[in-house]
Amino acid sequence: MKKNSLSLLTQSCRAAALAAGLAFTVNAADTVKVGVLHSLSGTMAISETSLKDVLLFTFDEINKSGGIKVSGKNYMIDPVVVDPASNWPLFAEKAEQLLVKDKVAVTFGCWTSVSRKSVLPVYERYNGLLFYPVQYEGEELSKNIFYTAEAVNQQAIPAVDYMLAEGKKKFYLLGSDYVYPRTTNKILKQYLKLKGIPETDIVEIYTPFGHTDYQTIVAAIKQFAAGGSACVISTLNGDTNVPFFKEYANAGLTSENCPVVSFSISEDEFRGLPAKQLVGQLGCWTYFMSLKTPENAAFVKNFDAWLKDPQVAGVDYKVTGVDPKGRVTCSPMNLSRIGVYLWKQACEKADSFEPDKVAAALIGQKFKGPAGEVTMQANHHLVNNVYIGETLASGQFKIIKTFTGVAAEPFSEKFLK
Amino acid sequence: MATQRYFRYPQPQSRLMTRTFSKRELILILLLALGGLVVLPGLNAFVPAASALHVSSFTLSVYGKYLTYAVLALGVNLLWGYTGILSLGQCLFFSLGGYALGMYLMLMIGKLGQYKTDIPDFMVFLEFVTKYPATGGLPPHWIPFKHFWFAAAMVVTVPAVVAYGFGWLAFRSRIKGVYFSILSQALTYAACLMFFRNDFTFGGNNGLTDFKFLLGYDINAPGTKRVLYLCSAGLLLLTYLFCRWLTSTKFGLIQRAIRDSENRVLFSGYATADFKLFVFVIAAIIAGLGGALFVPQVGIINPSEMSPEKSLEAVVWVAVGGRGNMLGPILGAIGINSLKSYATHAWAEEWPYILGFLFIFVTVFMPKGIIGLPAQLGEIKRRYRARQQPTAVPLAPENAPPVSSEGAGE
Numbered sequence: 001m002k003k004n005s006l007s008l009l010t011q012s013c014r015a016a017a018l019a020a021g022l023a024f025t026v027n028a029a030d031t032v033k034v035g036v037l038h039s040l041s042g043t044m045a046i047s048e049t050s051l052k053d054v055l056l057f058t059f060d061e062i063n064k065s066g067g068i069k070v071s072g073k074n075y076m077i078d079p080v081v082v083d084p085a086s087n088w089p090l091f092a093e094k095a096e097q098l099l100v101k102d103k104v105a106v107t108f109g110c111w112t113s114v115s116r117k118s119v120l121p122v123y124e125r126y127n128g129l130l131f132y133p134v135q136y137e138g139e140e141l142s143k144n145i146f147y148t149a150e151a152v153n154q155q156a157i158p159a160v161d162y163m164l165a166e167g168k169k170k171f172y173l174l175g176s177d178y179v180y181p182r183t184t185n186k187i188l189k190q191y192l193k194l195k196g197i198p199e200t201d202i203v204e205i206y207t208p209f210g211h212t213d214y215q216t217i218v219a220a221i222k223q224f225a226a227g228g229s230a231c232v233i234s235t236l237n238g239d240t241n242v243p244f245f246k247e248y249a250n251a252g253l254t255s256e257n258c259p260v261v262s263f264s265i266s267e268d269e270f271r272g273l274p275a276k277q278l279v280g281q282l283g284c285w286t287y288f289m290s291l292k293t294p295e296n297a298a299f300v301k302n303f304d305a306w307l308k309d310p311q312v313a314g315v316d317y318k319v320t321g322v323d324p325k326g327r328v329t330c331s332p333m334n335l336s337r338i339g340v341y342l343w344k345q346a347c348e349k350a351d352s353f354e355p356d357k358v359a360a361a362l363i364g365q366k367f368k369g370p371a372g373e374v375t376m377q378a379n380h381h382l383v384n385n386v387y388i389g390e391t392l393a394s395g396q397f398k399i400i401k402t403f404t405g406v407a408a409e410p411f412s413e414k415f416l417k
Numbered sequence: 418m419a420t421q422r423y424f425r426y427p428q429p430q431s432r433l434m435t436r437t438f439s440k441r442e443l444i445l446i447l448l449l450a451l452g453g454l455v456v457l458p459g460l461n462a463f464v465p466a467a468s469a470l471h472v473s474s475f476t477l478s479v480y481g482k483y484l485t486y487a488v489l490a491l492g493v494n495l496l497w498g499y500t501g502i503l504s505l506g507q508c509l510f511f512s513l514g515g516y517a518l519g520m521y522l523m524l525m526i527g528k529l530g531q532y533k534t535d536i537p538d539f540m541v542f543l544e545f546v547t548k549y550p551a552t553g554g555l556p557p558h559w560i561p562f563k564h565f566w567f568a569a570a571m572v573v574t575v576p577a578v579v580a581y582g583f584g585w586l587a588f589r590s591r592i593k594g595v596y597f598s599i600l601s602q603a604l605t606y607a608a609c610l611m612f613f614r615n616d617f618t619f620g621g622n623n624g625l626t627d628f629k630f631l632l633g634y635d636i637n638a639p640g641t642k643r644v645l646y647l648c649s650a651g652l653l654l655l656t657y658l659f660c661r662w663l664t665s666t667k668f669g670l671i672q673r674a675i676r677d678s679e680n681r682v683l684f685s686g687y688a689t690a691d692f693k694l695f696v697f698v699i700a701a702i703i704a705g706l707g708g709a710l711f712v713p714q715v716g717i718i719n720p721s722e723m724s725p726e727k728s729l730e731a732v733v734w735v736a737v738g739g740r741g742n743m744l745g746p747i748l749g750a751i752g753i754n755s756l757k758s759y760a761t762h763a764w765a766e767e768w769p770y771i772l773g774f775l776f777i778f779v780t781v782f783m784p785k786g787i788i789g790l791p792a793q794l795g796e797i798k799r800r801y802r803a804r805q806q807p808t809a810v811p812l813a814p815e816n817a818p819p820v821s822s823e824g825a826g827e
Contacts, residue, residue, distance in 0.1 A: 041769050083765040088624075089715035089722075090761070093479060097762060100475040117626045118717045125637045139542050140531055177614055178622045183542055209613045209622070321766035 031078035031315055032068065032353055034059065035098035037109025037119070037130075040321070042086025047238075047332075048111045050268050051133065052081060053322055054333040055108050057306045058340040063314035068344050070351055076314035077340075080104055088118045095119040099126040105353040106131065106343050108336060113137060113179050120145065129355045131339035134332045135263065135285075137183035138410035144355070146362060147381045148335040148342070148374075150286050151408035153415045156184050156233070157191060158386045158403045159261045159284040163231050168259075170201040170230035172221055174244075177206040181235035184263065187412040188233060194416065211240050214247040222251050225258035232260040241265060245277040255280030255390075266330035270395040278391045285331035286384040287371040288397045296370035299337070300329055328395070329370075335382075338369045342376055372404070381408030438661070445744075446657070453484070453650045458643050474639040479758060481646035481714045483751045484653045488707035490734045490746035491656050492700035497732065498740030499664050500696045501676030502593070506601035507704050508727040509608050510576035514705030515712040515722065516612075517575055519625035520559060521568035522636070522713060526629045538627075539620045556618045565632055572709040573702050580701030581694065588690040588697070593679070602725045612720035624719025631713055642714070649710045653747070656703055661743050663699075672696060737779045739786025748787055 036055050038048035059077040067074040080102045084091040091110070098104045099122065106129040110116045113136055123130045123144040135150040163171070171192055175181025185204050192202055203224060205217060224230055236244055241262070248260070261282040265273065267289050289300060307324035342365045347353055350361035365376045375383040386406045389397025409415045438446070457480065460472040489511050496502045523537045530538040536545065536554045546554035561567040583604055587597055615621035634641045663669055674682045675689050683689050712718045721727075731750075738749020753772070760768035783790060 040765055080762075081765045083761040083768065085761060087721075088717055088719055089482070089711075092716055093482070093758065094761065096475050097758075100473055101762075112622075114623045114626075114717075114719055114721075117623050121627050121637065121716050139538070179539070179542075179615070182615055182621075186542065186544070206615075208610055210610075 030067075030073050030075050032075040033078050033080055033102055033104045035095075035102065035104035035107035035109065036079055036081040037084060037091065037094055037098065037107050038111065039086040039115075040081075040083040044086040044111055044115075046272070047268065049321075050327075050330070050333055051108075051111070051336045053307070053310070053327075054303065054329070054336050055079070055340065056081075056310065056312055056319055057303050058337045060306060060312045061302065062340065062344055063312060067314060068347050070347055070353060075353075077312070078315040079312060079317055084115070088114050091115045091118045092122050095122040095128075095130075096126070099123075099128045105129070105347075105355070106358070108133070108339055110134070111332070116140075116145070127355055129343070129358060131336075131343065133335035133339055135180075137180040138412065139183060141380060141410055143359065143380075145380065146339065146342070146359075146376065147408070147410070148339040149381075150331070150335075150384070150386075151381055151410050152184050152187050152412060153409050154286060154384060154386050154406050155263050155284050156188055157415070158406065159233065159263070159282070159388060160188060160191060160195075161403075162282075162284075162388050162401050163233075163259075163261065164195060168229050168231045169197065170224060170227070171197065171203070172224055172230065172232045173202065173204045173235075174217065174221075174232055175206055175235035176211070176237040176240060177208050178235075178237060181206065181237075183412075184235055185233075187416065190412070190416050207236070207240065209237075212243045214244045218244070218247040218251045218253070221248075221258065222253060225253065228257070230258050232258060234260050234262040235264060236262070237264055238269065239272075241269075241273055245281075246274065249277040255282070261388075266332065267328040267395060267397070268330040268333070270391075271326060271328065275391075275393050275395050279393050281391050282400075283389050283391065283397055284386065285389070286382075286386055287329075287331040287334040287369075288387055288389050288399055289329045290389070290396045290399060291371055291387070293370055293372070295368060299334070299370045303327075303329060334370055338367055338374055338382075341367050341369075342374075377407060379408070379410060381410055383407045442744075446654075450650075450654055454647065454654070458647055458650075461639070461643055474642045477646050478642045478714050480751075481642070481649045482711060483754045484646070484649035485707040485711040485714070486731070486734065486754055487747040487750040488649070488653050488656050488710075489704050489731050490738070490750040491653075491660055491743065492703035492707070493731050493735045494740050494743070494746040495660050495664070495703070496696060496700045497735060498742070498746070499669065499676060500672045500693060501679070502693060502697065503595075503598045503732070504601040504697070504700070505598045505725060505728050505732065506605035507700065507731050509605035509723050510580060510701040510704035511708035511711065511727075511731075512608075512612075512718060512720075512722040513576045513579060514572045514708030515718040516619060516625065516708075517562075517568050517571040517705070518709040519628075519712045519718040520562040520619075521565055522628040522631060523620075523625050524559070524563050525631070526627065529629050530627070537620070537625075539615075539623065540618075543615055545618075559618070569709075572705050576701040576705035576708075577698050580698045584694045584697040588693045591690070602728065605723050605728055606725050609720045609723035609725075612723060620719070622719065624717060625712075626717040626719070628713060628716060636713055636716075645710065645714050649714070652706055652710060656706075657743055657747070660703075664743075668692075733776055735786075737776065737786055739788030741785075742788060745786050745788035752787065 036052055038052045039045050040049055040052060056079060059079055063076045067076045080098060082094045082098060084094045098107055108131045110119060110132050111134050116132055120142055124142060128144060130145045131148060132145055133148050135155055138151045173185040173188060175185055189202055189204060221232060259282055261284055263284060265283055266285060307322060307327055310319040310322040312319060342362060345365050346358045346361040350357040362376050363378050367374055372385040377383060383405055386403040387399050388401040389399050392398055457472055457477065460470055461474065461477045464471045489507060493507050496504050528534065532538055532541045534541055540554050549556050552560065587600060592600060611617055612619055613622055628636050630636055631641060664672065671682060671687060671692055675692060679689050734749035734753050735746045737753060739745025757772065760771055764771065779786065783793065785793060
């Protein structure tokens with residue numbers, strides 16, 4: 001009897017899926033395949049490996065608490081982890097492999113914008129689902145992608161609002177020459193103008209990829225900040241932060257005379273940076289590890305315990321390559337985890353794993369996460385709380401300002417009006 | 418040059434001058450061409466999806482990608498294996514070809530982008546309209562790329578011109594060996610940094626992506642994918658035949674002479690710099706053509722394709738497959754990339770170790786690559802037999818089988 005109803009289910013699922021142009025696997029052991037598309041080697045591995053770990057941890061959490069209840073059955077999440085190796089064409093190939101060969105019901109993945117741009121046509125073609133968890137520039141909306149990430153108005157705008165409230169009148173916008181910094185700064189410039197900051201008090205500078213010599217720029221910032229009430233809005237990426245902050249401290253600039261707000265430094269990036277030189281500088285995210293909520297305490301504690309004994313309960317999957325030393329949690333990790341829970345809830349609401357139904361059920365889903373409650377909006381972005389934190393020597397952030405319930409808006413022309 | 422002494426090149430044999438293809442090679446090529454050009458796409462087009470024999474569009478397009486890599490590898494081999502020029506910047510030409518076609522594909526998106534405008538998305542958010550108001554935001558050098566024929570011409574012309582300029586300067590100054598390798602690497606790195614800049618008008622870090630149409634056909638339709646695959650297979654076959662022909666002519670003989678002792682060729686009255694320049698430009702064109710077919714199949718071209726690692730990877734394919742003959746690089750490019758595709762899925766955490774070990778093993782123990790393996794094994798067997806029967810008549814040189822002539826050398 002059981003076998004019969006199962007085959008009936010599989011058949012009806014297959015029929016539904018064929019109608020949608022895609023089939024996904026719901027096999028006999030009541031598991032559902034879920035793709036994890038994060039670089040585990042190459043330049044992005046340092047950031048993305050943490051996301052792979054937190055995803056496996058979340059799958060373990062869900063499986064332990066009974067899996068996903070669809071059609072009266074409990075489905076265990078069966079991860080398919082691939083390594084796109086920080087290689088953008090390979091991202092597209094791996095995404096297609098996950099959809100076509102493994103027939104995953106959903107994929108969690110990507111860090112850089114270019115990797116998302118590379119896989120977007122693939123998810124649209126096969127009508128798959130992708131959850132993207134890293135703060136980004138917006139200006140994109142695909143019906144197949146759910147962006148749990150911070151949009152520009154959930155990170156840059158609150159940070160600037162805070163600076164304006166602190167009485168800052170001159171803004172130095174410094175970024176790496178990527179699309180994310182370019183777009184963020186373009187939006188900030190317009191926003192600052194709306195707030196009455198004259199164009200002469202806004203400087204916009206980009207340094208090339210892998211830039212190390214910040215002497216001239218820091219000297220210029222020092223001159224810029226000489227009259228007081230100046231601040232730096234930094235969208236510098238990864239490694240370039242090391243020479244920048246070193247030079248910044250050497251020039252005698254501090255968080256007192258000219259604070260820096262960075263959008264790309266979270267607790268995880270902090271592990272590779274000289275903490276002393278960053279003390280007092282600011283960060284702005286929708287989650288900090290130091291948040292004092294019961295949900296966050298449980299998340300941090302359980303993740304720490306999982307790292308020591310990594311496994312995914314309920315399925316035949318062996319977790320390898322997890323380094324338990326000196327680990328932290330950060331915003332992209334929290335948003336990755338929230339994505340999994342939102343997807344689970346939507347599957348249960350839709351009573352199906354079929355992407356179209358799940359996508360429809362996702363809209364309006366709420367989840368009480370470590371940083372407060374989030375809501376998935378019709379624009380595939382979250383309503384989330386935004387926090388501004390001050391860097392401590394320990395690599396943690398002290399929360400100094402909270403904005404509650406900020407609705408993400410990917411297209412800048414809509415919130416600049 | 419130290420590398421030449423290390424990887425002993427067999428001397429060219431005059432008998433090969435008279436016949437371009439041996440019977441065995443001809444049969445092998447015909448079989449491979451039949452498999453690649455007829456069977457595989459046939460299984461994709463005519464076998465129903467439910468059948469076990471069906472080849473999915475995904476598989477076909479992944480193989481199409483490998484074939485364009487194989488074209489690139491043939492270019493590397495023509496330079497390195499036959500002329501002794503180790504260029505570590507071939508992916509620059511590959512990417513330039515890719516960008517040229519990518520620009521055409523970008524302009525064909527039309528109003529289907531995120532902003533529903535006529536110009537590509539990145540030009541909208543970088544506010545190109547304030548920079549180029551006369552053309553509605555489209556930089557002037559992008560305009561002719563609306564025509565396919567122009568883009569196609571640029572696929573060949575741009576890599577050729579860049580290679581000519583760089584090669585002319587380098588070879589005329591008698592830059593060779595490792596110095597040339599380092600310079601070529603610097604060239605591609607510099608280009609990579611330049612393309613990363615958003616002001617350079619080629620989409621910066623994100624590059625060109627989200628293509629929709631090619632010559633009016635939906636670029637993601639299975640039929641288009643199949644045609645692109647067939648074009649890649651056809652290009653590979655033509656490149657193979659061309660390289661085989663070129664290296665079997667008198668030109669090819671001089672090429673190998675330059676590889677083995679450039680000074681002797683120079684003192685015999687040949688302008689070696691011109692020969693090298695010619696081969697360098699040819700290899701760049703081959704790379705550019707490969708790149709142009711790579712881009713529509715993978716759906717993205719961005720500056721990281723120009724990063725030096727990519728060019729190094731291409732050299733590794735040739736080294737592993739076996740250089741100095743035309744099948745080795747094809748085998749290396751397809752083999753390593755299939756393995757990589759498989760391993761990044763099957764052993765997502767461990768695959769770099771597996772591939773790394775393979776590279777080290779092949780370069781240390783198999784100097785002639787995979788293609789040289791039968792000859793190498795034959796050699797070992799012959800030595801082993803000779804040792805087992807010390808009293809037997811030792812093989813006189815004229816009776817000895819031409820051990821290394823089939824494999825790495827020809």
